[in-house]
Amino acid sequence: MTNIHKLSGIVDVDGVQYEWELRSEPRWSEFEGWKGMAVSLLRKSTQRGALLEFPAPKRLMKGLPRSRLQISDAVVIRGIQAALNAGWEPASRGKPMVFVVDADGN
Numbered sequence: 001m002t003n004i005h006k007l008s009g010i011v012d013v014d015g016v017q018y019e020w021e022l023r024s025e026p027r028w029s030e031f032e033g034w035k036g037m038a039v040s041l042l043r044k045s046t047q048r049g050a051l052l053e054f055p056a057p058k059r060l061m062k063g064l065p066r067s068r069l070q071i072s073d074a075v076v077i078r079g080i081q082a083a084l085n086a087g088w089e090p091a092s093r094g095k096p097m098v099f100v101v102d103a104d105g106n
Contacts, residue, residue, distance in 0.1 A: 010044075011073050013080050017044045018090075020076045026056050039071070041080060043090035050088045051098045052079040052105070078105035 008021040023038040034056035041050040083099045 006071060011077050013077055018080050022071065046090040048090055048092050048094055049096040050083045051096050053098060053100045055103060075105040082106055
């Protein structure tokens with residue numbers, strides 16, 4: 001069963017555990033308009049993290065009220081796989097890498 005409405009957790013991708021945490025909710029920026037949520041990632045026992053940036057929900061851009069966030073383990077797992085495919089190397093050192101994904105984490 002997938003867990004929805006969590007703000008952090010641990011998921012397993014290819015036998016490796018990753019910690020994730022909601023870093024920011026969708027918000028309005030006077031310079032950039034609506035910005036989507038951001039989720040931080042860190043593989044267990046490594047140093048280099050990643051940040052997934054999601055697009056702003058369409059309902060906010062249409063002027064509708066905010067609703068409760070929908071973050072499931074499946075979306076986080078797809079985001080981790082997309083970051084790994086894009087070149088994230090969690091075992092390396094350095095600043096966290098930022099990846100822009102779609103609403104499904106791809």
